[in-house]
Amino acid sequence: MFWYFNGAAIAMKRSILTAKTNNSEEVIIDAPINTTKPIEEKDKTENRIMNKKIERQDEAVKMLDKVEHWARWDNTELGRPELSGSPPTNALAVAMIFFNLVDEVCWDDVELQRKYAPLLEWSVEQTLQHLQREGSVVLEYVRTDGTELPGSQGRLINPGHAIETGWFLLQHAVKSNNKNLKESAITDFILKPFKHGWDDVNGGLFSFLDADGISPTQLEWNMKLWWPHNEALIAFLMTFKETKDVQYLDAFEKIFDYSMNHVSDIQKVFGKLFEESFQFQPGPRT
Template identity: 40%
Template sequence: MPSEDFLQRYRQSIEDELFQNVLTFWDRHSVDLELGGFFACLDEDGDIYDRRKFMWLNGRQIYMYATLAETYTDDELFSLSNSKLSRDKLLKDAEVAANFMYAHGVREEDGKVYFSLAEDGQPYHIERKIFSACFLCLGVGSVGAVLKKDGEDRAAKFIEKCVWLLKRIVTWSRDPSLLGRETCAGAPITSPMNVPMIILNVLHELQTKGALSTESAARAGIDLAMEEEWCISEILKHVKRERKQVLEVVLADGSLCPGYDGRHMNPGHAIEAGWFVLQYANRSGRADLVQVAEQMITWSFEEGWDKEHGGLFYFLDAEGRSPVYLEWDMKLWWPHNEAMIAFAMLYETLGKEEHWESFVKVTDYAMSHFSDPHNGEWYGYLNREGKVTHRFKGGPYKGCFHVPRSLFMVHQILRRCSAKAGVASD
């Protein structure tokens, strides 16, 4: 077990990174104070280089701001950020953004959710997947949950919109053709892991925050227990124990998909799905799933770690062939964020020294390679050797989410571990 001093050192480092380097960057540069919503395309110094508003990133930032407002008092945030962050401002910005993105981002005729909007809210690009709806649902529900705890009457409208979106997400997940995705005759029917893993996480967050209950879900025609079990069974199709691998795509029955699609491995996704499963196992008391989650995380980390240069590869081929994706050997920010969460959570759950060592390994790499202490936030894209390839801090797929979520969750976990260590030492 790491010493209390060692735990405290990492906890303090992550606390400073979250509240003084990362969140302050987004608070300074991303908020549209005039119209509402968040800009994501921010250059190295925070300069806005594209004023579109992306639904994935707005929904996630709304969630992140609401989560901070749920967790900390105004005095705590003020102290942690050296007087730079305010709970009231974070919650207000989240609420305004939720109203703006929902009003402009949900198509009236069919409820489909746009991928991006122009600065003034005009539709820019429609998505034919569930994820824009998932992240808007997560953000809107999180705002509603905080307002509910604050005793605000307007909480009900956010929670109502959240549940309405969730019903559509569940429907689309079973029949993607409703989103306009054409099925071609020669293509096999596959099961992608990203759909059930994201739904599982959305359901967890909405329930633990108090935005969703068994009763409210049932009124919308959603059986929560059945839905979570569907997510778990779909994810487990991708876990190939005989190969000690987690595959990104399998056939609908769980068998191997032919060609390079079936050999495709995304270590970051597999690790993220692993901690989603662990989170569900801990909440539901499913001890049988703890080992599965541990295997998903450790197998993917061991195979994905670049033993020559350090860091996690973006993509791999399950048979060791050359991956067809040109960016396969790049080091992206978010797989490292997911591994930080996963190993911190595994260590808290199981207390194994090996998981703490893996946490330290990935955290040290991430903090030394991605973080920019001069301008704030993290760079997102490195080459295999660990050199920055793209100077921007935010883009169409990188916003105020993976970095602050990982730092926030790890900070909370290390606080609990420190408390336990203190009790043990007494």
């Protein structure tokens, strides 16, 4: 995640002097700022800080423009040639992260928000392509035309990533007052992946799943990582805030209890957890 400082103009200040009258009541006196050396030094420091913030925001905007160019039009500058015969692929990680990047860079700048509005519209379109099989699953990779990819890559589900995408979408939908997108963010990208990805035997979210129910090719598919649970906590708390539906608060408490009991203690947080009671499901012989 990129973190940026946002610039703002330094306003002219006036000092408020407080004096005591004979009857001990406070009188507020409006007076110009003294041009003493300490104040001059303070103003210089504030100017340096503000200039640095503006400089960093400009740098962030230039980088965001580059990333958008790589994602939408031409990524040859990255030096990652496509393998021969590989179909053009839409990765969920690309479109969904722009919701976060634009929010970080533009949160208090209306002009920048207008500039990147088309990018967010594109991100919504690209993200919704990952909702496949009549809206029953969120797939990690699809073709650029929005159809399902063949093989294990096309069947890959990442429950935690889908849920993270859900709260990014929800945040964007609330800001843009898009009720349909808000409903899809909650139902399709948060609730369904949670129900699909939750281990009903041992608790916790699986790292990866296969849409056809066979074992994923990722060896770490059954690991319980702390950060997907953190994303899920954020998502369900946001969803409860927006809907006041107690089922989302119940889900939050379920994830919270599991996380506190399994991946953390008072002294430290465990990055991952293995469970032993999984049955391997072989894939088709092709």
